[in-house]
Amino acid sequence: MRSMKTLLASAAMALGLAGAAIAEETTKVGFIYVGPVGDGGWTYEHEQGRKAVVEHFGDKVETVYQESVPEGADAERAITQMALAGADLIFTTSFGYMDPTINVAAKFPDVKFEHATGYKQADNVSIYSARFYEGRAVQGYIAGKMTKSNIIGYIASFPIPEVIRGINSAYIHAKRVNPDVQFKIIWAYTWFDPAKEADAAKALIEQGADVVLQHTDSTAPQAAAQEAGNVITFGQASDMADYGPMPRVSSIIDNWAPYYIARTQAVMDGTWESVSTWDGIGAGMVGIGEISDAVPADVKAEAEALRDSLASGEYHAFTGPLNKQDGTPWLAAGETASDYGDNGLASMNFYVEGLEGEIPQ
Incomplete structure (x- = not known):
């Protein structure tokens, strides 16, 4: 009987570890938007990029977003909250989020950040924009x-x-x-x-x-x-x-989908590094x-x-x-x-x- 209990305990532990491994395989990706997702313009297109990430990776990703976040102190609070909630990768999608992104990134060195249209980088902060x-x-x-x-x-x-x-x-x-x-x-x-x-x-x-x-x-x-x-x-x-x-x-x-997919993949692969990307019509970003x-x-x-x-x-x-x-x-x-x-x-x-x-x- 003791042997059977041991086997059952081992099986339960194995299942638990397998479940944990599956959970660890899910990459959490966050997006901070300056406007509403239905603005018909800038934020709308970033939201299409987020949806493309979901479609591409399926249950390998969990995405979250916050819309209509004012630039400044409100942005820093929103980015911090997203990092605290377990995001592995956060895209901050407006110029005025630059300093808030840098500030939050310094507090969360294990989280990767991508800031749109800015110019300040860090070891865990990339910048990207379109021509x-x-x-x-x-x-x-x-x-x-x-x-x-x-x-x-x-x-x-x-x-x-x-x-x-x-x-x-x-x-x-x-x-x-x-x-x-x-x-x-x-x-x-x-x-x-x-x-x-x-x-x-x-x-x-x-x-x-x-x-x-x-x-x-x-x-x-x-x-x-x-x-x-x-x-x-x-x-x-x-x-x-x-x-x-x-x-x-x-x-x-604005076509952000290929970039968002590539950068999410880099986090999954462990190959993400801080880069500066500025692409135009030729690369398909514009x-x-x-x-x-x-x-x-x-x-x-x-x-x-x-x-x-x-x-x-x-x-x-x-x-x-x-x-x-x-x-x-x-x-x-x-x-x-x-x-x-x-x-x-x-x-x-x-x-x-x-x-x-x-x-x-």
């Missing part, structure tokens, strides 16, 4: 070709390098095909606030803009343009195709949404050719000659911008020549 400015080049080209008023409106979120790069890239490519074009920029100081975004779009339209670009995340500018009529827009972060073929004539689409039939066929073909040359690396969106706003030289003829350094794209804090107004401090 959205490549998509802005295509949008600027179409905008410059299609504007009739020669006034292009731009709804900007915050004066950080990512947003400034986008404004410059769109302006450069609009100006090259339409020397008479003028940009009017409204700083909304929000990533997602439909009321503010709608007000900004309406104000730009009232100032004569017949094209409105946005670096904010809701579809409110699309709705405002649709109501005004004869105003062209572009989807931001997601396709926003419900507003096609007019006013939305194309879009920038997509150009279908250009609608509202765009003339020749303009569409030229825009697609521009997209393809950016993807192949044959052409760089920031190719000289280009001056800074004050007229001082930036890039000589044929010279392309570097990613880093005093005048590099990663730290861009100036407008190019021809843009009006000042960048807020």
